[in-house]
Amino acid sequence: xxxxxxxxxxxxxxxxxxxxxxxxxxxxxxxxxxxxxxxxxxxxxxxxxxxxxxxxxxxxxxxxxxxxxxxxxxxxxxxxxxxxxxxxxxxxxxxxxxxxxxxxxxxxxxxxxxxxxxxxxxxxxxxxxxxxxxxxxxxxxxxxxxxxxxxxxxxxxxxxxxxxxxxxxxxxxxxxxxxxxxxxxxxxxxxxxxxxxxxxxxxxxxxxxxxxxxxxxxxxxxxxxxxxxxxxxxxxxxxxxxxxxxxxxxxxxxxxxxxxxxxxxxxxxxxxxxxxxxxxxxxxxxxxxxxx
Numbered sequence: 025x026x027x028x029x030x031x032x033x034x035x036x037x038x039x040x041x042x043x044x045x046x047x048x049x050x051x052x053x054x055x056x057x058x059x060x061x062x063x064x065x066x067x068x069x070x071x072x073x074x075x076x077x078x079x080x081x082x083x084x085x086x087x088x089x090x091x092x093x094x095x096x097x098x099x100x101x102x103x104x105x106x107x108x109x110x111x112x113x114x115x116x117x118x119x120x121x122x123x124x125x126x127x128x129x130x131x132x133x134x135x136x137x138x139x140x141x142x143x144x145x146x147x148x149x150x151x152x153x154x155x156x157x158x159x160x161x162x163x164x165x166x167x168x169x170x171x172x173x174x175x176x177x178x179x180x181x182x183x184x185x186x187x188x189x190x191x192x193x194x195x196x197x198x199x200x201x202x203x204x205x206x207x208x209x210x211x212x213x214x215x216x217x218x219x220x221x222x223x224x225x226x227x228x229x230x231x232x233x234x235x236x237x238x239x240x241x242x243x244x245x246x247x248x249x250x251x252x253x254x255x256x257x258x259x260x261x262x263x264x265x266x267x268x269x270x271x272x273x274x275x276x277x278x279x280x281x282x283x284x285x286x287x288x289x290x291x292x293x294x295x296x297x298x299x300x301x302x303x304x305x306x307x308x309x310x311x312x313x314x315x316x
Contacts, residue, residue, distance in 0.1 A: 040066035067307075069271050073264075074309045080263045081225075081311075084123060084252055087114060088227040091126060098230040101245050102128070104168060109172035122262020123252055124213060124222075125176050127169030128229075129184055130248040137163060144181075150295040156182050157245065164194070164249065175213045179253070182212050190224060198227040198246055208277035208287050211253050219274045220255040223277075223288040227251070254287045281308070 054292065094110055095102050102110075111126050132140050142168060144152045151260065154165045162183045169176045184190040193206035204226050211222035226249045230236050234245040256275065268290055275288040 031103070032206060048132060064257075070273075070309060073268070073271070073273060074311060076263050077260075078258075078311055079123070080120075081205075083120060083195070084225060085227070087116070087120060087123075087126060087204060088225060088250045090114075091228050092227050093126070093231040094238075095128075095247070096232065100229070102141075107168040108170050110171070117171075120262075122254070122259035124211070124255055124258070125169050125171060126248055126250070127176075127179070129164045129166045131246045132163040133164060134159070134163070140165070151241050152181055155181055156183065156186055158186075160186065175215070178215075179212045184224070184249075193224065194226050194228075194249060197249065198228045198242055201230075201236065201242060202226060205225045207287055208285065211255060214253075218257075220257045221257050222253060223287070224254065225252045226259065229265055230283055260288055260290075275292075280311070 030116045045123070067294070068071070091110070096105075096138070098106070105142045107128060114125060118122050141153055154163055160183075163183050166179050166182050166184070169179055172180075184194060187209070189209050190206045196202075197204035206224045206226070209222050209224065210219065211224075214220070214222070228242070228249055229247045230242065230245040231247045235241045236245050244297060260275075272289075272291045274286060274290070276282075277287055278285050
């Protein structure tokens with residue numbers, strides 16, 4: 025009798041324990057389900073962002089191939105007006121938002137430098153020169169860059185071979201006859217306001233009718249580069265015109281996510297990488313910059 029009475033007194037607690045246990049189990053299952061859904065949504069968004077960036081860069085590579093084809097079809101003799109008309113017809117401002125311009129950088133041997141400078145000056149640019157000044161084994165010079173606005177005019181005559189990061193990408197493009205992307209640079213188009221990280225995309229052009237079957241032959245046949253400079257914030261805004269409020273992402277030059285390699289941060293609060301709150305989900309994706 026006493027045992028029965030004790031069991032009756034314990035029954036409410038047993039029921040409560042069972043109820044709480046079931047509640048905890050249901051909550052745990054629901055939490056796991058919600059977390060799995062959140063993880064799936066996060067994975068979808070990161071894939072979507074990486075895919076959109078890759079697709080846009082492939083589009084830009086196609087633009088450069090078209091420019092290189094124009095030189096090839098013209099046997100290397102493309103005039104300034106022809107280049108301007110070609111780029112205007114591409115309507116890059118609307119069709120390819122985020123691109124700073126499309127240009128041509130001519131390869132120049134030291135013995136050809138003085139004649140080259142005089143030729144460009146005779147085209148109506150009396151102050152033109154190849155810069156930075158100094159004796160080098162080989163030169164390049166940006167002679168076309170459309171739109172030829174005030175910002176892009178700052179790059180006119182610049183020898184990109186003179187800067188190591190640019191030269192590395194240009195040499196890779198030349199030797200492999202493919203589109204190559206540089207590492208992080210500060211573009212010569214930058215002013216003192218809204219300075220952005222930048223990079224460049226190159227495709228080589230070769231002297232018409234000269235063999236190009238080996239690295240040595242391609243180096244000997246080099247005529248110049250069709251290229252595009254990119255300011256990274258403008259590029260990302262062109263790819264994603266609407267704010268990405270549901271996710272924060274950074275773009276780095278290379279595999280090390282450190283401040284010196286940071287090219288873009290969607291969080292513009294100014295907080296350093298070290299001071300950011302830990303995220304519920306995080307991942308790293310490598311975007312292949314090789315375009316055949």
